[in-house]
C-alpha cells in the first residue's frame with residue numbers, strides 16, 4: 001500500500017461510522033433554523049479572489065496566508081476556495097437583489113477552506129453552518145442571535161459546556177480614534193513588538209491585541225482600550241445587548257480583547273467557547289457588520305450573523321457520548337442458491353414497497369455465515385430464502401431480537417408480519 005493515494009493533509013473523509021452523528025446534528029440544526037424563520041442559501045464553493053480580499057480584509061491571517069487561491073488557466077481569473085461564508089452570502093444577496101423588500105434571514109452550510117496548521121479541531125477543509133441576518137439594525141437582532149445559539153446548545157445537549165464571550169468594536173469613528181491611539185502606543189514601544197506585531201503596526205494594529213505571544217501580554221494588557229473611545233450610540237447598543245442577555249438568563253463575560261480575525265465587524269462581536277477542545281475552543285463566532293453590504297457595492301444595509309464549526313461541535317458531541325447508534329435495517333435477507341438469489345432481489349423490492357428498510361445479502365457464502373452478517377447488521381428480522389422458498393414464493397421470517405419463532409410465510413404476508421411485530425425500528429444496533 002506504500003504508493004496508495006491519500007487525502008490532502010487537513011482534509012477529512014466522513015466515514016459511515018461517523019455519518020449518524022452528522023445526520024443527527026444536521027436534522028437538529030435544520031429544525032432549529034426553521035423555528036427562527038431562517039431560509040437556506042447555497043453559493044458556489046469557488047469565488048473571485050477579490051471578493052474575499054474586499055470583505056475579509058487584506059491584512060488578515062485568512063487573506064494573507066490561509067486562502068487556497070489559484071489562477072484559472074482557461075481565462076486567467078484568480079479564484080479562491082471560500083474560506084468562510086459571509087462574503088459569498090452578501091455577494092449573492094446584492095447580486096440577486098434579495099433585500100429589495102426588506103431584511104432577510106439567511107443560512108448556509110458547507111465546506112470552507114483555510115490553509116492552517118492542522119490539529120484537533122482545526123482542519124484545512126472544515127464545515128460551517130452560518131446564518132446572516134441582512135437588513136436589520138437594532139440590538140434586538142444581536143440578542144436574538146445569542147438566544148438562538150443558546151437554544152441550539154440545549155437542543156444538542158451541550159449547553160453546560162459552552163460559555164459566551166462578548167465585546168463591542170464600536171462604530172467607525174471610535175475605531176478610527178482607537179486605531180490612532182494604538183499606533184502611537186505601539187510605536188513608542190517598538191522594541192517590545194514581535195515580528196507579526198511590527199508588520200501589523202500600521203496596517204492592522206487592532207490585531208496586535210489578539211496576539212498569543214506570552215512575551216507581549218503585558219504590553220497588550222496596558223494598550224489603549226476601545227471601550228474608552230466608544231460613542232454614546234455604541235455604548236447604548238452594547239448595554240441593550242447585555243440587558244437582553246440578562247433578561248433571557250444567558251450568562252456571558254465581556255472580553256475586551258475579543259477582536260475577531262475578519263475586518264468587517266462593528267459593534268457587537270461574540271464567541272461561544274468550550275474548554276473541551278483544547279486550544280481550538282471556539283465553536284461559534286460572529287457579530288454585527290453594518291458596513292459590509294455597502295462596502296461590497298450594495299445599498300447600505302445593517303447586518304449581523306455568525307458561523308459555527310461543525311467538526312468542533314461534533315467532536316464535543318462524540319466526547320460527551322451524544323453520538324447516536326447507526327441506523328439498523330428492518331430486515332436482512334439471507335439467500336442461498338441461484339434461484340433463491342434471483343427471488344431474493346424481487347422479495348427485497350416488495351418488502352421495500354411495503355415501507356421496510358431492507359439489506360440484501362450480497363456476495364454469497366454459507367447459510368451460517370450469512371446469518372452472522374444478518375445479526376451483526378442490527379436488523380430486527382432475517383428473511384431467509386433457499387431454492388425451496390423461492391419455488392414456493394415464500395420467505396422464512398426469523399426474529400433476530402427478543403422473542404418469537406421462525407415462520408415461513410407467503411412473500412405478500414411477510415410485510416404484515418414484520419410491520420405488525422413492533423412499532424418502527426430498533427433504536428440501537430450493533431453493526
Ligand code: HAM
Nearest residue numbers: 084086121122123126282283284285286305306307309
Ligand atoms: P470565523 O470565526 O472565522 O468566522 O469562523 C467561525 C467558526 O468556524 C469558528 O469559530 C470555528 O468554530 C470554525 N472554524 C474556523 N476555522 C476552522 C478550521 N480551520 N477548522 C475547523 N473549524 C474552523 C467566520 O467565518 C465568519 N464568517 C462568521 C460570521 C458570520 N460572522 C458574521 N456572520
